[in-house]
Amino acid sequence: VARPSRGYAVGVDIGGTKLAAGLVAADGTVVSRTRRETPAHDGVAVMELVVEVARELAGEAGPCAVGVGAAGMIDLDGVVRYAPNVRWADYPLRAELAERLDGPVTVDNDANVAAWGEFRLGAAVDAPESMVMLTVGTGVGGGLVIDGSLVRGASGLAAEFGHMIVQEGGPLCPCGNRGCLEAMASGNAIGRAATAAVQAGRIPDGSPLSGLPEVSGKDVSRAALAGDPAAIRLLAEAGFWLGVGMASLVNALDPQIVVVGGGAMESGDLLLEPARQSLEDRVLGRRYRGLPPVVPARLSDDAGVVGAALLALQQARAP
């Protein structure tokens, strides 16, 4: 068993149903790992579970840095202002963990953590300066690296790219606004568009989507990957909007690379290729710049654990 030391950190990825954690080396290798049910109804129990898992993974060798990623709005002090999955509200997660663990503790948004993992050791490893990452799952999240550093913003709420407005007055977003990127290109948006298409009779009988009372983004992905033209068109539409959002981001930030992760990436190029096209059509000064590559995330299921651990190592210069 590897001995936790200067080169190791524990990464914890708190999901709505599962909590994944690992002891991670500085090169991203997951030395050991564990997986638990998230006691999401009880915020204190989740915090205590993180402590337990971190101690267990760090092992007898003692303290090491701990990085935690969780969905939600997390401020610069690691206070979870709001979490969609766990019963936390203005909960000082970082401080509570730091009181119980001996090493330094970092707490950040799940998308930021995944972005940091991709930047350091994943899809953006050849882009040393800057990266825009979009995570397309049920919603659309983001992470931003500029000058080699994760951008957190004045309140810890930077990189909420899903709530850039691409179609003012458009479809309602869960955030309450209309026409956010998340309302046009998330897994939920794809499912909603597909359901509407079925109900409007715009899906041919031969499609696996036809007749479904409610279609999920996953249904669309699956049907598209099996070659269903109607599902492929629905993904192309979402990809189009994703590219519109990317164009805003590239025009605003001029990053070296754009990385796309999240559950919707199971569709791969069926989503990304229309996005690339739509980005290329809209990016300013196409003649005067290289278009940044638009690539899928690489760390997949480990992104949260690895990213959280690397962020903890980075921020803590941990023992």
Add this chain to the structure above:
Amino acid sequence: VARPSRGYAVGVDIGGTKLAAGLVAADGTVVSRTRRETPAHDGVAVMELVVEVARELAGEAGPCAVGVGAAGMIDLDGVVRYAPNVRWADYPLRAELAERLDGPVTVDNDANVAAWGEFRLGAAVDAPESMVMLTVGTGVGGGLVIDGSLVRGASGLAAEFGHMIVQEGGPLCPCGNRGCLEAMASGNAIGRAATAAVQAGRIPDGSPLSGLPEVSGKDVSRAALAGDPAAIRLLAEAGFWLGVGMASLVNALDPQIVVVGGGAMESGDLLLEPARQSLEDRVLGRRYRGLPPVVPARLSDDAGVVGAALLALQQARAP
């Protein structure tokens, strides 16, 4: 006469008709200044004029850092890829100047230069970390500071906030896309909307805009400042869109402050107040963050000269 030294730089602001330049102290004081016609039809003549003016301002004391701001697309090496006002195309302005001047030379986009001035000594002086600046003139430009540094991007084209897409498929933008922020909220967009309103008979006879064959953004500002309700409504519409763009920027970047400069700011709160409202309605997590203040630029006519000089001082640590 002040002696150019470690604490001074020459700032040059190349406009389409006028070239303004000054010897600027590190505290932003313009020690001496000059103003010339821009020989815009002759790119080499403009470069030579910058050399002449810089030498003259630096005076007998000899070399000091020179900062130049110009409209257009300027890459990280100071090559002017494209300029709307001066006949330059892929012109290595920085290298040509550096060959002729003894001090270090910095060349950047006019909006970046103005943003740096506002960040260091203008409207954002109390925001030490991060700032989003929008310049609303004939077009919409931008400047971005993160972690105390000007963000230039991978190709030098960052902060083109005017080309974030807020209404995909909307009005045509000079860049060729539709529904860019510049197409909705620039001085030209205001003029175009006003002209259309006059032609459609939606402007009452009492308005100073009524009967004008073509209305400019300036006409609208002037009429609004004189109290004309129709002109005030036109500015409010542009301000609304400006706020939509700001919401995308605040959700993406979470800056400490938003600064708005450019010619359209002569309308002041008639433009900014609707923008603030529209931003507030759209910003994510209003309960979990302070809204960044949205304030007018302060350096006014000197912004280009002062910003260019300060940027040169910053980048050169010049003699």
